Amino acid sequence: xxxxxxxxxxxxxxxxxxxxxxxxxxxxxxxxxxxxxxxxxxxxxxxxxxxxxxxxxxxxxxxxxxxxxxxxxxxxxxxxxxxxxxxxxxxxxxxxxxxxxxxxxxxxxxxxxxxxxxxxxxxxxxxxxxxxxxxxxxxxxxxxxxxxxxxxxxxxxxxxxxxxxxxxxxxxxxxxxxxxxxxxxxxxxxxxxxxxxxxxxxxxxxxxxxxxxxxxxxxxxxxxxxxxxxxxxxxxxxxxxxxxxxxxxxxxxxxxxxxxxxxxxxxxxxxxxxxxxxxxxxxxxxxxxxxxxxxxxxxxxxxxxxxxxxxxxxxxxxxxxxxxxxxxxxxxxxxxxxxxxxxxxxxxxxxxxxxxxxxxxxxxxxxxxxxxxxxxxxxxxxxxxxxxxxxxxxxxxxxxxxxxxxxxxxxxxxxxxxxxxxxxxxxxxxxxxxxxxxxxxxxxxxxxxxxxxxxxxxxxxxxxxxxxxxxxx
Numbered sequence: 001x002x003x004x005x006x007x008x009x010x011x012x013x014x015x016x017x018x019x020x021x022x023x024x025x026x027x028x029x030x031x032x033x034x035x036x037x038x039x040x041x042x043x044x045x046x047x048x049x050x051x052x053x054x055x056x057x058x059x060x061x062x063x064x065x066x067x068x069x070x071x072x073x074x075x076x077x078x079x080x081x082x083x084x085x086x087x088x089x090x091x092x093x094x095x096x097x098x099x100x101x102x103x104x105x106x107x108x109x110x111x112x113x114x115x116x117x118x119x120x121x122x123x124x125x126x127x128x129x130x131x132x133x134x135x136x137x138x139x140x141x142x143x144x145x146x147x148x149x150x151x152x153x154x155x156x157x158x159x160x161x162x163x164x165x166x167x168x169x170x171x172x173x174x175x176x177x178x179x180x181x182x183x184x185x186x187x188x189x190x191x192x193x194x195x196x197x198x199x200x201x202x203x204x205x206x207x208x209x210x211x212x213x214x215x216x217x218x219x220x221x222x223x224x225x226x227x228x229x230x231x232x233x234x235x236x237x238x239x240x241x242x243x244x245x246x247x248x249x250x251x252x253x254x255x256x257x258x259x260x261x262x263x264x265x266x267x268x269x270x271x272x273x274x275x276x277x278x279x280x281x282x283x284x285x286x287x288x289x290x291x292x293x294x295x296x297x298x299x300x301x302x303x304x305x306x307x308x309x310x311x312x313x314x315x316x317x318x319x320x321x322x323x324x325x326x327x328x329x330x331x332x333x334x335x336x337x338x339x340x341x342x343x344x345x346x347x348x349x350x351x352x353x354x355x356x357x358x359x360x361x362x363x364x365x366x367x368x369x370x371x372x373x374x375x376x377x378x379x380x381x382x383x384x385x386x387x388x389x390x391x392x393x394x395x396x397x398x399x400x401x402x403x404x405x406x407x408x409x410x411x412x413x414x415x416x417x418x419x420x421x422x423x424x425x426x427x428x429x430x431x432x433x434x435x436x437x438x439x440x441x442x443x444x445x446x447x448x449x450x451x452x453x454x455x456x457x458x459x460x461x462x463x464x465x466x467x468x469x470x471x472x473x
Contacts, residue, residue, distance in 0.1 A: 020047035020059055043404045044396070051078035054425050054432055056409070065432060068409045069423045071215070072247045072365070075274035076325050077425035083277035086321035087314060097313045100306070107311035110319045114284060117256050117323065119265045121288040127311045127319075129281040131246035131272035132160030135209070137285040138268050139164045140305055142207035142240050145294040152199055152239070153209040154190035156415075158216030159244055168209050171217065171415075190214060191222040193229045200237045207240040207268070212258035215247035218415050219360045219367025227262040240267040240291070246283070247365070250274045250322070251332040251426050254339055254363030261362065267291055277322035282315040335426040338433060339363045345437045353444040357418075364426055368440075370398070370418040372447075394418060398443060406439035 018026070024045050028036035039045050046064070050057040054077055056064045066078065076083065095106070107127065115123040128134055143149060153159065157170040166174060167181040170190075175181060189195045190210075200208065212227060214220040234241040243266035248258035250271070255261055257269070268291070272283030296302045309315075325331060343359065346368070350356040357371035372394060396412035399420065403409060413419040424432065 016049070018047065020045070023047045039396075043400055046403075053077040053079075054428055062407060064403070065408045065424075065435060067422050067424045067436060068411050069425055070278075071273070071411065071421070072252055072423050073273040073276075074278040075250050075252055075426045076278055076322060076331065077427045078278060080277055080279075080322075080325055082325045082329075083279050083318050083321040086317050087279065090313060090317045095313050098309065100308070100310075104311055104313060104316065106313050106316045106320070110311075110316040110323075113320055113323050114271075114286065118269065118286065121265065121290075122269055122286050124289055124292040125284045125286040126305065127316065128283045128285070128307055129309055129315070130160070131244070131270065131283055132162040132165040133307065134246070134270040134272055134283040134285045135159045135165040135168065135244065136162060137305060138207065138209070138242050138270055139168075141268065141285065141287065141291065141295045142242065144296070144301070144304070145291050146206040146238070146240060148204060148206035150184040150186070150205050151207055151209060152186055152188060152196075152205045154211070154214070155187045156190055156214055156217035156220070157187075157209070157211055157244075158214070159209060159211075160246075190217070190220065191226050193226055193233075196230060197233055200233045200239055203237045203239075205237070205239045207242050208234055209242045209244060211244045211248065212262070213248050213253060213362060213365060215365065215421075216414055218369075218417055218419055219365060219421055221360060221362055224262060227259065227264040231264045231266075234267075242266055242268040242270065244270045246270060246272040251326055251335050252363055252365050252423075254332065254336045256326075256332060258362070275319050275322060276315060277318040277325070280315040280318035282319050329427075331426045334428075335363050338424075338426075338428055338430065341430060342366065342433050345433065346440075349437065349441055349444065353441070355444050355447060361422075364422075364424055364428065366422040368420045368422060370395075370420075372418045395420060401443050401446075402439060406435075406442070408436060408439055 024036055036045065046058045048056045048064075049059050051066075054066055056066050056078065058064070066074070069075070090106075096104075110127070111125045114125055126137055128137065139151065142151070151168060153168040153170055155170040157168070158174075159165045159168040161169070161174060163178075164182060166178060167185045169175060170187045186199060188199050196208075199205075208230065210227070210230060211217075213222070231241055233239075243259050245257055245259070250256065252258070252274070253261065259266060259269075267287060269286045270283070271286070275284065276282035296304060339362075342364070343366075346356075346359050346366070350359060355371055356368065358367075358369040360367035360369065395418055399410050399412040410420050410422060413421075422436075424436075
């Protein structure tokens with residue numbers, strides 16, 4: 001049997017020489033045709049060829065402000081020199097990258113450094129590649145440590161898309177196509193302590209999974225007493241409290257970790273995204289020695305959870321460098337300063353433009369909700385078509401205006417609200433915020449003038465979607 005490929009392989013140089021159209025075509029053919037076909041009518045697709053700090057450049061040389069940051073993967077911005085330099089040093093020394101039968105000096109150093117940022121009880125970590133994997137690790141740890149099988153999570157929560165994590169996720173659009181999911185998970189209203197008390201009182205839940213601030217669910221900040229009361233209820237009923245800080249961790253909310261603003265320490269902490277410095281995939285499931293010992297502290301149990309790439313050298317080097325940058329370069333202090341300024345400027349615009357309905361968030365994790373209920377430039381028939389295709393088309397269109405008219409990358413809503421999530425790097429400068437505010441003011445002032453553009457976009461979108469359905473059949 002021959003190993004000759006059916007078609008010529010592309011080299012790195014070949015890949016870097018691809019233009020935007022070639023990239024989109026290959027993406028559509030080999031990765032995700034529907035995403036390519038849906039984003040194309042809005043002009044949301046680019047071939048980015050360079051990234052540094054707050055900025056990206058496409059193959060035409062145009063510069064873009066990145067206020068998306070991979071939903072918070074880039075707290076330090078793109079290609080932070082401390083992180084990139086550390087990776088180069090590791091590669092230059094030809095360090096062993098994967099070796100599971102002996103402790104790695106880099107991995108244990110990272111575990112030590114992570115524990116130094118956390119309360120004393122949170123000192124034992126297991127490293128993985130993604131936030132979903134960290135959630136899966138916490139599910140297993142909670143079950144084996146408590147002997148209980150059931151879990152409680154919040155409506156509108158997001159914990160990932162692997163099967164266990166998806167079962168905890170409280171967003172129906174992600175769950176429904178894959179049901180029936182794993183048994184034993186219930187959801188309760190977020191920020192509703194009475195509802196939480198009523199469910200936990202049965203004493204049957206191994207763990208309660210919460211995001212200190214819901215990210216994917218709309219940048220929802222709970223009342224100040226919600227997390228402390230959740231902590232007290234978990235203590236009362238023998239339920240472990242798990243905080244999913246995949247999006248909120250490592251300075252995003254103005255504290256090193258979001259749980260600090262409520263002075264509420266979890267039993268298990270989940271981190272990822274910016275943990276890898278925006279360069280390497282890295283996550284952690286961190287707990288106390290007591291809980292780890294209950295879960296895995298015997299010869300029969302200590303290897304019950306493992307992963308081939310857990311603690312690989314490059315990921316851990318990136319994690320160490322990211323922590324060093326966060327602390328030594330005063331990144332969190334900059335986040336607090338720029339956040340105060342950003343929110344003040346947004347509140348000024350809200351007073352001027354009623355189309356801005358609500359400003360949510362903490363630190364540089366910001367949700368901007370638009371009041372577009374009466375904005376109907378296409379009339380009822382076309383609005384019905386929009387709703388039938390996706391209720392998120394309008395925010396995709398607004399995101400396209402930021403991108404195409406102002407060179408600013410913001411993600412369209414993944415909820416049913418008219419919501420934009422604004423996640424600049426924590427190293428953002430005041431002049432970058434001023435540029436965003438000026439662009440936002442133009443978008444708000446021009447909403448009524450977008451009728452012709454949206455009328456032109458909708459037929460293209462319908463053609464793409466009809467073509468995708470036909471191809472699937």
